[in-house]
Amino acid sequence: MSSPKWTKEQQAVIDSRNSNLLVAAAAGSGKTAVLVERIIQMITDKDNPIDIDKLLVVTFTNAAASEMRERIGDAIGKALDKEPENTHLQKQLVLLNKASITTIHSFCLEVIKSNFHKINLDPNFRIGDTTECTILKSEALEDVFEELYKSKDQGFLNLVESYAEKRGDNELQNIILSIYSFAMASPYPEEWLIKSAEDFNIDEDFKFKNSAWAKSILDTVRIEVSGIEVSMKKALEEVEDIIELETFTDKLKLEYLRVKDLLNACNTSWDEAYRAMSSMCFENYVKGVKRIPKDAPIYIKEAKDNAKSIRDKAKKSLEDIIQSSFYKDSDSIKEEIKYLYPIVKSISSTIVKFEEEYSKRKREKGIIDFNDIEHFALKILIQKDEDGKDIPSDIALSYREKFEEIFIDEYQDSNFVQEVLLSNIAKIKTPNRFMVGDVKQSIYRFRQ
Numbered sequence: 246m247s248s249p250k251w252t253k254e255q256q257a258v259i260d261s262r263n264s265n266l267l268v269a270a271a272a273g274s275g276k277t278a279v280l281v282e283r284i285i286q287m288i289t290d291k292d293n294p295i296d297i298d299k300l301l302v303v304t305f306t307n308a309a310a311s312e313m314r315e316r317i318g319d320a321i322g323k324a325l326d327k328e329p330e331n332t333h334l335q336k337q338l339v340l341l342n343k344a345s346i347t348t349i350h351s352f353c354l355e356v357i358k359s360n361f362h363k364i365n366l367d368p369n370f371r372i373g374d375t376t377e378c379t380i381l382k383s384e385a386l387e388d389v390f391e392e393l394y395k396s397k398d399q400g401f402l403n404l405v406e407s408y409a410e411k412r413g414d415n416e417l418q419n420i421i422l423s424i425y426s427f428a429m430a431s432p433y434p435e436e437w438l439i440k441s442a443e444d445f446n447i448d449e450d451f452k453f454k455n456s457a458w459a460k461s462i463l464d465t466v467r468i469e470v471s472g473i474e475v476s477m478k479k480a481l482e483e484v485e486d487i488i489e490l491e492t493f494t495d496k497l498k499l500e501y502l503r504v505k506d507l508l509n510a511c512n513t514s515w516d517e518a519y520r521a522m523s524s525m526c527f528e529n530y531v532k533g534v535k536r537i538p539k540d541a542p543i544y545i546k547e548a549k550d551n552a553k554s555i556r557d558k559a560k561k562s563l564e565d566i567i568q569s570s571f572y573k574d575s576d577s578i579k580e581e582i583k584y585l586y587p588i589v590k591s592i593s594s595t596i597v598k599f600e601e602e603y604s605k606r607k608r609e610k611g612i613i614d615f616n617d618i619e620h621f622a623l624k625i626l627i628q629k630d631e632d633g634k635d636i637p638s639d640i641a642l643s644y645r646e647k648f649e650e651i652f653i654d655e656y657q658d659s660n661f662v663q664e665v666l667l668s669n670i671a672k673i674k675t676p677n678r679f680m681v682g683d684v685k686q687s688i689y690r691f692r693q
Contacts, residue, residue, distance in 0.1 A: 251282070259283045265676040267656065269683060276681040280652055281313060283679065285320045287650065288337050297337045301648045302346040303667070305655040313654070314346045345648075349663050350615065353622035357613075360625045360640055366613075373612035381610070385603040386418055389595065400591035407588050425596050429616040432623060432665040435597055442593035445586035453575040453582075454515035462570050463518060467511045469566055473559045474508050477501040480555035483548045490549055492535045496528035497556060504563070515575070522571035527560055619662045626669050637669045644670040649677065656682030 258268055259282050270276050287295045304310045325334045361368050393401040408417040431437040481501050484490045510521035626641040651671055671678050
């Protein structure tokens with residue numbers, strides 16, 4: 246079998262050294278193959294060969310890790326066929342079995358098992374299964390709610406008043422658990438919860454149009470309206486130049502131009518977007534549209550039906566956007582944020598209490614869950630300096646010394662915890678992170 250022929254860009258990626266490198270490319274473009282080739286080139290380099298156990302290769306699944314280990318083993322085997330007396334290559338085959346080609350969770354578990362004493366963790370800990378952890382969460386949350394009810398905590402009672410239903414507070418508990426899960430994708434969940442609540446503590450000078458909320462909404466709406474504009478253009482192309490549909494096309498063209506104006510407004514500012522969305526109107530296709538003659542060719546009716554179907558879906562999407570994001574002006578939103586602050590603050594403090602109770606129950610049973618795997622490893626690898634800033638621990642520095650390069654496959658699926666964790670064991674003076682991914686394949690937005 247002949248060696249693969251790399252493109253100019255792929256070869257540049259394979260040969261690049263001493264820098265952090267992020268390779269973004271579409272599915273099937275050979276990202277992982279390039280990553281494997283880069284590893285092979287590094288361990289077979291004539292001038293500066295690196296042992297395979299000096300590389301950390303992080304994949305997303307155990308199956309991917311096994312496949313990568315196998316591919317590297319095959320490549321070393323082929324190199325040995327050409328140089329059977331090469332002792333360095335012989336050594337690599339031996340080292341391959343203990344090389345750090347692993348998932349991020351497996352690597353974190355290795356960190357925890359080697360340093361459990363640093364976080365006062367029972368050395369006989371085990372990973373709780375999903376059912377067991379779900380039951381523990383439910384019991385912990387019930388106890389927290391009972392305690393808050395007994396103490397007649399006013400913030401909590403206001404929270405219950407806002408979200409609980411007649412049949413009980415299940416809906417509120419679901420909200421607490423949902424936000425807790427989202428927060429655990431942050432390196433510092435408690436800090437994130439407190440800060441997120443304090444963001445609602447606004448003063449009289451607050452301008453919603455300049456806020457992070459407005460920016461986030463506009464970023465999302467811009468993408469959605471862009472898609473609607475493409476759909477409306479497609480609908481217009483279905484019926485353009487069909488004389489029998491001239492009056493229908495005129496109305497469709499008016500709507501298309503309004504959607505284009507909306508998109509321009511979303512690219513300008515919140516105030517412009519709000520103005521454009523508030524004044525958006527749609528045409529009446531019952532009035533003023535000529536009927537298709539009965540003897541007209543069938544393709545004319547089909548074209549009109551297709552265009553109408555596309556237009557109706559676009560209209561529904563746009564109405565949903567307006568109803569969900571542009572139903573109040575900036576002053577009304579400002580008052581709403583003020584009203585929400587004590588409620589959101591109570592949500593935050595309730596989640597913190599829940600996390601404490603849930604953690605206590607897990608320790609009593611000697612179990613950890615998947616969130617703990619990442620966060621415990623982070624606690625081991627990071628410490629505070631004299632000014633209270635985060636710095637790599639001695640353990641992190643030892644990993645930094647050990648690994649010549651860190652490879653991360655499917656980088657688009659990394660969360661913030663993993664990013665902080667890996668950046669703390671990466672070298673600083675000679676950057677050594679190699680990441681491959683495709684943002685279009687990202688399916689973990691719910692984990693941030």
